[in-house]
Amino acid sequence: MSSDDERGAPDAPDAAANEPPALPPERPLDMPTQPLKSWSKADVRQLANPAGWRTPVVSRLFVATAAIAVTGLGVYQMYKVVEVGGVTLLEWALLILFVVNFAWIALAFASSVVGLVALFGRPALKQPGLPERLTARTAVLMPIYNEQPSRVFGAVEAVFEDVKRLGFGDHFDYFLLSDTTDPDVWIAEERAFLLLREALGSDARIYYRHRAKNHRRKAGNIEDFVTRWGGGYDHMLIFDADSLMTGHAVIALAAAMEADPDAGIIQTLPLVINRNTLFARLQQFASRVYGPIIASGIAVWYGRDGNYWGHNAIIRMEAFAGGAGLPDLPGEPPFGGLIMSHDFVEAALIRRKGWAVYMLPQLEGSYEESPPSLIDVGQRDRRWCQGNLQHSALLGTRGLHPLSRHHFLNGIFSYLASPFWMFMLLCGIALALQANFIRPEYFTDEFSLFPAWPRFDAERALQLFGATMAILIAPKLFGLVIHLMDGPARRAGGGFVRIVVSSLIEIVMSSLFAPIMMLVQSGSVFQILLGRATGWNPQRRDDGSIPFVDIVRRHRWHTALGVVTLVTGAAIAPSLVAWMSPTIAGLLLAIPLSWASGHLGAGLALKRLGLMLIPEETDVPPIATAAKASAKRLAEAGADEGDGLVALHDDPDFFRAHERMLPPAPRRARGVIEPDRVMAAAKLSEADHLSEALGWLSPKERSVVMQDRALLDLLVRLPVEAPAKP
Template sequence: MDALTETLVPDAAETIEPAIAPPMPGESHLVMPEQKLFRFDARQERRKRIKAQRAPWLQRLVVFGGGLALTCWGGYEMYRVIDVGGITFLKWMLLVLFLANFSWIALAFSAGVVGFLHLLILRPKPPAAPEKLVSRNAVVMPIYNETPSRVFGALEAIHEDVEATGLGAAFDWFFLSDTTDPDIWIAEERAFAELRRNLGPKARIYYRHREKNTARKAGNIADFVTRWGAAYDHMVVLDADSLMTGHAIVSLAAAMEADPDSGIIQTLPLIINRNTLFARVQQFAARIYGPVIADGLSCWMGRDGNYWGHNAIIRTQAFAEHCGLPHLKGRPPFGGHILSHDFVEAALIRRAGYTVYMLPSLGGSFEESPPSVIDVAARDRRWCQGNLQHIRVLPAKGLHLASRQHFVTGIMGYLASPLWLAQLLVGILLVLQASYIRPEYFSKDFALFPTWPRFDAERSLELFEVTMAVLLAPKLFGLILALFDGPTRRGAGGAIRLTFSTLFEVLMSALLAPIMMMVQTGHVLHILFGFDTGWEPQRRDDGSIPFKAIVRRHWTHVTLGFISLVAALLISPSLAAWMSPTIAGLVLAIGLSWASGQKSIGMALKRVGLLVTPEESSVPPIAARANALAEAMAADGHDDSDGLRVLHDDPEFRALHEAFLPPAPHRARGDITPERAMAVAKLGDARDIDDAVHWLRPQERMALLHDRALISLLARLPAGEKNQGPLIAG
């Protein structure tokens, strides 16, 4: 404690230590060394403890061989389209860009074929629930500035469902908070205290708040593993919007017990609880087409799979030994902490000899999605940077070839947008050249006839039709499977409504695709020019964004759409027709983005039976329970309370908060942060609690909430008239 605080609070050290159950169990440490990307001895790879399963070579041959064959055919057809009167430099550029874009939709098509046939013929069934578990498992939920009632209600529902299986003794439960908003931090602690009261003293449910969110989510998980991980064989990692049934969680634990070679086992989360137009489109697509894509992915990956960061189980000691993320040299966006940590962790644990695979047939795994185009664009900015960082991880030594392919897929998921835009621009330039620019009819080499910049229009149309068929085929596969599956068909409103919903989703996706192309192209360019992204909490609630914000975000897209329309009409009406899907999406960008976030539109479609999923027709009991618990917690008003007032007005909670704080670190005399110094000065000058609430900024509040001496000083302030006067920024 510094001299200034001792002067203001003479007996601040005389705090009462209440007899409160600790928020976390005793620490049980694991060492988690930072891994070397470009130094790996293959002799370090762990030998399999059970007979290794054969790699799915047939499925890989169909997926990659089929994708390659289709790409070669498409490239040949495009060559014949442009090989009319000779090939110019721009035509070669168009061919290369076409191959780059077509190869990825061809690969998705061939994987969709494998998933479709596997689901249609074999109809895999979910694993049966185990009768007993011998392992100790931690269920961890990292949270960052989330609405407390939602996340605490969700975990309470999951806890109840696991207890109902009779295997609850095998699981401990952890909230791992990286929250930086002082009011939300206090709300989390109040929700945690309420949850402990609801579940009783024997419930093994814990809460930890980190003072600094170093390395973000990956650092949050690593902090848990290094401090408490040795006590647990496995950990089930959730996201703040995750829901998993008891059957799903105990089945994951049983699968990992039965397979000592497994390092990570991933589930397929379905999207639920979505009401806005955009979110309902995503929800429907994930439910109808997602299983086909995921099953095809699982078939060719086998035990060389990937990790999506949540709704999965991880072998704790293996994770600690082999998944310590390196710090990339240089500055962000390509240096620093690895943002998309999950792909890298899967690659590192697979490099060490453990397997990574998916259980797509295991139901009961759910998540949520962003409510609007602007929200998904904000999330994609971070994901884009994380995936482009993988360019530096891709050549790491010792990685399995499948792991490298996962990295390439993630990278291309974002590079595809600027490549698509480049293909459109080159196509426009070629048409412009053919229409307005006088060509160089005779080259330096002698020729009897000039070189005309022409195309084979009929073959071009055929290639366009085939490309659209390849692009849309996985959606058709999903629709066919849904129509053949009675519960899914009935849950989606019947065959007619299911078909119309699919057509509506295809139309919406086609209109939104050019908007996302421009958004992602902007993300890629910002990152290539060295601009770092932040880590803002994701908006999860339904609700619209102010119209002015939508106009600011999309006016450039609309302008580009109108320019493209006018230019295409001036150049050639056929060009305007060819570009019409892209032009329509851009011209309508503001209206589409506004409509995407409207709950009223989404609910209107639901009332007429469009975009309905089986999980809406028959709500999973765990989702209903989580929603009910969240509503009950929200009704208490903790989510919106001012944290400083709560600490000041509630001595019992103040004692709880102080008991939850870790021991104060030793601080040398004069080692005072600016935030703490300002907090001390403002508290000393405050006449009552109202002044403190009005004056203290968020970072100063965080400094106060971490400091028992400052909390004591806050508690001594007189009560004031709440909400008097305007809010002052100090």
């Protein structure tokens, strides 16, 4: 497209020279690594407003008392079930596993009761009022990793415009912090950034930074921002790549942080929106109907000793820089090395420093998306599982608040619950096998008037099963009650009958998916315990199905286990099959259920019937409409398309803009050879034309070329086509 003279002339005009830089001047802020083994009360900051700090003693006592009481009653009933004729070793094992699992659901039940009381007679969500003014500066951070640029940049544009429309634009700067490793996606991000800058004007304070190496992943991405620009901001509002917030919510969070000088993190409840596959619509419905009860419950009794979920939250820069510097853990992954689930740890360390961490669960206007299928959730959970189990190494951290340790334990058990449930089922099967096929030993070495033989109180067992199911489903019923009491939400969700039917569908489908997820999570736990670390792949955001062959491969052993369980149970006793019927059904249907979970048509069919509707579908938030329109405009302008090296070669203005966005080249140590750079330079030097070079360069070498000004100069001097032979 361009001759060597045009591209290589030293005096060629730079069309981008007068454009604003991609990044503002740096304002460094120190972020020291925090110790885990040493801590002193002298390290805790003094409260700025002690009178504003209230510990919810009554609600915590209620949750603890209710959880212990419900667990005690359940354990007593279970003991009476198995103690008929004496308790054998297998029955003791079954009882212990029951205690662990039942205590988990009893705590969730007690917390949901608190949520029901907190929300009864009130709307689950409410629009925040606008403050008269703001005085602090907030950086809105969007960390991105190999995402579709038009979606991410479109969301940021929508938030920017909404905040500006409300008259508070001067208090917020926006940073798109890229850790993208795909070279073509990286160049697409730069193209989207330039298009966004063009649309919003040169004075828009929207910035873009790409890291050549994604050291320490998302935690390192945020840390890089804090240490380079954190000194220029009072707060930072953290987004995920699928996050979206209304201008009202953004401003309300900033106002809440300004009003509370002791707040370190203020978390929102992100609701799932924009989902259409069957599985994603189930999650979306559950998030909207049941989520507020769960969030309100923990917000009340956690109080100012809460947790952080890594996004849709505002953080005080001083608190984060001074208290959340993460060390690497000793040893090798999966339990050592980089802290994976860093958000829990950051919250715990910030709370240790004396800052409050709490939630505003009723704040309307905080949104996110969810994985589109069961397999996608399983892949995400594999990473989360490693991060949560890794927290076992942090339980002994000095100076942590007891509830911070509870958050760690809660996260750990959220994954250990699956193998515990599986062991409990296997223990029940073993007991049934023993009772039906093994002859009792009536004459043992120990004196006893009666043989020790497993027997059960069948009627009491049935009553306990019903009570367990009721306690398990109660939080959903509480959420349904609150949702139905909210007139506008009820009407926008399709009315009383449709919402109740939708809840029944969600409960049934969740019950079928649960045993599949039990095995998926159990497999993840066992792999991690065997020392197999996981990677960090980008999450699928779009609706769409997975090839059926992959579904069969993922779930063939789940189906086989369902067949074995059915046959074994039928051979032992029909009552065992009836008791395990939800688990057996889910496993037998694992393949079709997984296929249906990512099926767009199934989800849309429910939507057309008015089922699984949420109010945000009937009355779509303007911010969601704006983000979708912005994403569409950017996509139509070519923000997501093309080969990155071809784009740099063919567009001189874009090439110069890319060069201006590159950081200064680091000085290479003498004698240190970078193989990828050497190979890229050799291939570019020997190539006769662009297509030949593109065919030779590996993906890693492409990234090296894009980061190196000298190699880029070699690239753009290549002709597009091979020179004509004489």
